[in-house]
Amino acid sequence: MSKAMFEKQVYLLLAAIPAGQVSSYGQLARLAGKPNGAREVGRLLAGLGPDCGLPWQRVLNAQGAISLPRPGSGELQQALLEAEGIVFKNGRCNLKKYAWPGPEQV
DNA sequence: CTGATGACAGTAC
DNA sequence: AGTACTGCCATCA
Numbered sequence: 316m317s318k319a320m321f322e323k324q325v326y327l328l329l330a331a332i333p334a335g336q337v338s339s340y341g342q343l344a345r346l347a348g349k350p351n352g353a354r355e356v357g358r359l360l361a362g363l364g365p366d367c368g369l370p371w372q373r374v375l376n377a378q379g380a381i382s383l384p385r386p387g388s389g390e391l392q393q394a395l396l397e398a399e400g401i402v403f404k405n406g407r408c409n410l411k412k413y414a415w416p417g418p419e420q421v
Numbered sequence: 422c423t424g425a426t427g428a429c430a431g432t433a434c
Numbered sequence: 435a436g437t438a439c440t441g442c443c444a445t446c447a
Contacts, residue, residue, distance in 0.1 A: 318444085339428050351442045357428035358444070374428080382428045390430095 321347050322359050329360075332373045335400040336415035337408065339377050346416075357382070365391070372396055379410030 324347035332338055344352035360371045365388065372395040376382045381387040393403050399407050 341431095344429085349443080351430080351445090353429040354427065354443060355429095359428090361428055371428085376428080377430055384428065392428095 317348075321349060321352065321355065324348060325356055325359050326369060329369050329371065329374065331358075332370055332415050334370075334373075335413070336403060336417070337373045337375050337379070337396065337410065337413045338415045339375055339379075339410065341377055342414075342416075343374065353377075359412065373399075373415075374376075375408070378407065380407045381414075 324366060325343055328338070328343050328346050340356045341351075344350065344356045347356070356374070360374060363369060363371060365371075365418040372392040381389040381392050383392060393406070396408065397403060401413055
């Protein structure tokens, strides 16, 4: 039951991330109610698929880098984020600058 | 049930 | 700053 709520919260938060901003697995997990459920968030996104209709590409790890198991998808994600205005630096972006929710949202 | 794995995170060196 | 180890939680063999 809580599990369903958790994934629902994750979907909601994911859909709430505005273009040009990114969030981390741990951040979403924390907002969803699981401070240490980062892995569950990643598992959830992995089960969704590339065309689930949600901005899964706006979710990065705590280092602001792409953690996709398949390099091909990683390239796609980076391209999508760059199309939204995210500037990548050596495979990483300024998480502090694009982090959501930022200090102004909190 | 036990052990291993994973789109992670935090701390230690 | 970059690498290594450990911790958490859920799923799979």
